[in-house]
Amino acid sequence: xxxxxxxxxxxxxxxxxxxxLGDLAEGEGRTVEVGNRLVxxxxxxxxxxxxxxxxxxxxxxLGAGCLDEEGAVACPWHGWRFRMTDGTWCDNPRIGVxxxxxxxxxxxxxxxxxxxxxxxxxxxxx
Ligand code: FES
Numbered sequence: 612x613x614x615x616x617x618x619x620x621x622x623x624x625x626x627x628x629x630x631x632l633g634d635l636a637e638g639e640g641r642t643v644e645v646g647n648r649l650v651x652x653x654x655x656x657x658x659x660x661x662x663x664x665x666x667x668x669x670x671x672x673l674g675a676g677c678l679d680e681e682g683a684v685a686c687p688w689h690g691w692r693f694r695m696t697d698g699t700w701c702d703n704p705r706i707g708v709x710x711x712x713x714x715x716x717x718x719x720x721x722x723x724x725x726x727x728x729x730x731x732x733x734x735x736x737x
Contacts, residue, residue: 626716640675649663699729706729
């Protein structure tokens with residue numbers, strides 16, 4: 612029986628610095644590179660949230676989308692909306708994108724390389 616392979620190579624930090632505190636204005640987003648993934652990072656109500664950047668409809672960049680007051684980002688191409696807190700599609704929560712834990716270290720915004728599937732309810736770090 613084989614051991615499951617860790618998705619982060621030994622010796623590499625799970626979290627990657629992607630921005631500085633203050634780089635994003637409230638409601639603003641951007642696409643950042645986290646290992647081999649592109650991640651949509653937004654600032655919502657003072658909290659940095661991160662989901663997969665790739666829209667499952669036709670592949671637009673969700674980091675270029677617009678965030679609403681409820682914390683859902685609308686895809687810039689056709690308007691599918693995804694909740695930043697859990698990555699689920701607002702119209703059908705059985706569909707969604709991965710989300711990523713975010714932590715603040717000093718003045719750095721760091722995103723985990725480990726994706727969390729949209730159906731996984733486990734909390735990220737505080
Ligand atoms: S590509 Fe995102 S809604 Fe169509």
